[in-house]
Structure formats: structure tokens, C-alpha cells
Amino acid sequence: MKKRKPEIKKGEIVIYESQGGPRLEVHLEQETVWLNQKQIALLFGTQRPAITKHLNNILKSGELSKNSVSSILEHTAADGKKYKTQFYSLDAIISIGYRVNSKRATQFRIWATKTLRSHLIQGYTINEKRLMQAQNQFKELQKTISFLKEKSSHKLLAGQEKEILSLLESYSKTLSLLEQYDKEKLTLSKKAKGKFILKYEHAKEVIGKVKKRLTVKKEASNLFGQENSEKLKAILGNIYQTFAKKELYPSLEEKAAHLLYFVIKDHPFVDGNKRVGSFLFVYFLDKNNYLLKKSGERKINDNALTALSLLIAISAPREKDKLIKIVTNLLAG
Structure with missing residues (x-):
């Protein structure tokens, strides 16, 4: 994902509010949400250095790529001034949430495997208005997701909630798929020609x-x-x-x-x-x-x-x- 510098003015929506915890207004862009390190620390009830440590470990291990999950965004602070800040996508937020040891992080993990999955894997955006506008467009997506969701409850997939969430989120974000969902038909993707023959x-x-x-x-x-x-x-x-x-x-x-x-x-x-x-x-x-x-x-x-x-x-x-x-x-x- 290339670095972008959009100004955060529109599209701010509430996606999460834990019991007794923070209510976060976050930016929705490219079918994902973006938080900075301060917001992530607030979300999980910990300090920013802990978030920095977990992010470094995630990127160092190769679990995620910095170019894919981070972006420099321009936003207006409480003092009215504009600042350029590093923001992190939903993929990074979820990975951090599975590492932080705090009560709020535990609440988030429970929420992520239930509430978040129920929204994302059904192809819904968190914005209700956009959901209503896109209902027809996502009919075919929902059929495929329903199949995968049904299979995710199988005993062999116990403990794979995060993997299923990540898999289905990637699937639902694919732009080429969305064009096909417009036509209400999912087809085989046949782009590449391989030279290596597996003997x-x-x-x-x-x-x-x-x-x-x-x-x-x-x-x-x-x-x-x-x-x-x-x-x-x-x-x-x-x-x-x-x-x-x-x-x-x-x-x-x-x-x-x-x-x-x-x-x-x-x-x-x-x-x-x-x-x-x-x-x-x-x-x-x-x-x-x-x-x-x-x-x-x-x-x-x-x-x-x-x-x-x-x-x-x-x-x-x-x-x-x-x-x-x-x-x-x-x-x-």
C-alpha cells in the first residue's frame, strides 16, 4: 500500500466501545480502519511503549509488512493544527490485540472473534448507511462467506478464529472480486501462466x-x-x-x-x-x-x-x- 496523505475530515465512525473503556472515533478508508499508536494504547488499556514494542516484533517477524499495514495520514489535532502521524490498519490492530496482556485486550479478543468477525466476514462495512447502499453488490460475497463461516464452526477449526478472520477479511477486500459481485457472479481467476512444471x-x-x-x-x-x-x-x-x-x-x-x-x-x-x-x-x-x-x-x-x-x-x-x-x-x- 503506497503512502497516502489524505486529510481526516470525513468518514469518522465509532467501531468499538468496551465496557467501562474508551469510545474511539476512527478513520475508515480502503475498507479498513486506521488508528495511531496512542489510540491503540488507549484501546487496549496500556502504554504507548508497549504498543511500539509489539509493532516492532510483528514487523520484525515478518507477520505483517510495514508498507501494507501503515500509512502517514494528516489529521487535525485538538489545538487546531495539522500533523502528519503514522497510522496502522485493522490487520496490525488485531495482531497487537492478540499480544497485549490487559483486561481491555482480553475484552477485545473476545469481541474480535465474535462481533468483528460477524461484520467483516459477511462483507459488511461498519457504516450502516454504506451497508444499505451495498446490499445488492454483496449478495454473492455473502453466499461465499456463509459457506466459510459454516465451516469455521467445525471442531477441526477450533482455535483458528483469528486465521479465519484474517483469511475472510483479505478475501472480502479483493477489488477484482467486488467487480464480480456487482454482476452477482463469482468466477475463477485465471491471470498467470506458469513456466515451472511440478514433476x-x-x-x-x-x-x-x-x-x-x-x-x-x-x-x-x-x-x-x-x-x-x-x-x-x-x-x-x-x-x-x-x-x-x-x-x-x-x-x-x-x-x-x-x-x-x-x-x-x-x-x-x-x-x-x-x-x-x-x-x-x-x-x-x-x-x-x-x-x-x-x-x-x-x-x-x-x-x-x-x-x-x-x-x-x-x-x-x-x-x-x-x-x-x-x-x-x-x-x-
Whole structure:
């Protein structure tokens, strides 16, 4: 996200008020909210140095990219003067909220997994007037979100609330999707063409290295990555299959999405199908130079990939097309 210098005059709305806590007026822009460090400290009932420490750790660890979650905004202070201040987006606010140890932060975490999710993952803006104006536009979005929300209650996804929230927020913000929702039709995103072909030998090499690393960490058994007949070869053949000399999955996004789906659902291994599927998915995208956004962030980070893998694992066969569309649009967005 490029640095912008808008003046904060319009669009100020209340998004959060804890019991006995602060009532914050914040800026809504680009379908997210922005707070400065002072406001974040007030929100979580702590001091600004603590917020600075958590922000530095978040950025240093690579969980978020500074260019994507921060922006210099110009605002008018109580003294009537205009100041340029660093503001942070909802992604950063949520990440900080899961690190701060305070009563208000605990209240926020409870609120974030319930109230905030109920607004964002249904495609609603917090502004009620804008919601009414956009109802028709978001019909198709709500259908997809309803599917994901239903799956998020599955026992295998217990404890994944933050990941589901982050995944669905990214999904709902994709501009290319919004244009399609205008037409009330979600389609496959087919933008990229990959040059790297994932062959069986490549896959076996990657799986071997992954198993060796996980075994050292005592996170994999001898059965991890052990093939179940020749299903892996069949899967790799499927993603490159043709009909009348035309590929059935011509785009890089489609190939990657089907690779992830087939490995998880077809169980080509005795153990570790979700993990192997995720590793091969990342490897395939990386070899095709399609793993990262321009900002340097992963298009689908580890937490979101974990949530997607679980969603695929618990899905019914009839829901395959929905999941493929979700993955392709997240990659292309």
C-alpha cells in the first residue's frame, strides 16, 4: 500500500466501545480502519511503549509488512493544527490485540472473534448507511462467506478464529472480486501462466526434505509422506491434463488450487496429507515466482494456508468449486 496523505475530515465512525473503556472515533478508508499508536494504547488499556514494542516484533517477524499495514495520514489535532502521524490498519490492530496482556485486550479478543468477525466476514462495512447502499453488490460475497463461516464452526477449526478472520477479511477486500459481485457472479481467476512444471521427481524430493526436517523436530512419524499406491503421480497428471489439446486448468492459479485440493482430499499419503499438500502448494508457487505480493508478503500466509487446508479437509465433494474459486481469487487478488 503506497503512502497516502489524505486529510481526516470525513468518514469518522465509532467501531468499538468496551465496557467501562474508551469510545474511539476512527478513520475508515480502503475498507479498513486506521488508528495511531496512542489510540491503540488507549484501546487496549496500556502504554504507548508497549504498543511500539509489539509493532516492532510483528514487523520484525515478518507477520505483517510495514508498507501494507501503515500509512502517514494528516489529521487535525485538538489545538487546531495539522500533523502528519503514522497510522496502522485493522490487520496490525488485531495482531497487537492478540499480544497485549490487559483486561481491555482480553475484552477485545473476545469481541474480535465474535462481533468483528460477524461484520467483516459477511462483507459488511461498519457504516450502516454504506451497508444499505451495498446490499445488492454483496449478495454473492455473502453466499461465499456463509459457506466459510459454516465451516469455521467445525471442531477441526477450533482455535483458528483469528486465521479465519484474517483469511475472510483479505478475501472480502479483493477489488477484482467486488467487480464480480456487482454482476452477482463469482468466477475463477485465471491471470498467470506458469513456466515451472511440478514433476513427480520434484515432489518426491520436496517431501523427502520436509520429512527429514520434521523428523528431527519430532513432528513427523515414519508414515509421514509414505505414498498410498500411485495417487501422487495421478494428481500431478491431473493438474496438467488436456482435452482436445487444451489444458483443463490453464492458469497458474487453477493448477495451484487443484494441487492443494487434490493432495488433501485424495489422500495420496498414509500420513501428512494436509501438510504435504501445503508444502507442495508453496513450493509450486515459489518456483513460478508467484508466492509473494509486490509488498514482499505472502499472498496466502502460513496461518491462512492452515485455515484453508482445514476447510478443504472438512468440505464435502460438492463444495470443491467454491474452494477452488476462493483459492484462485486469493492468489490473483
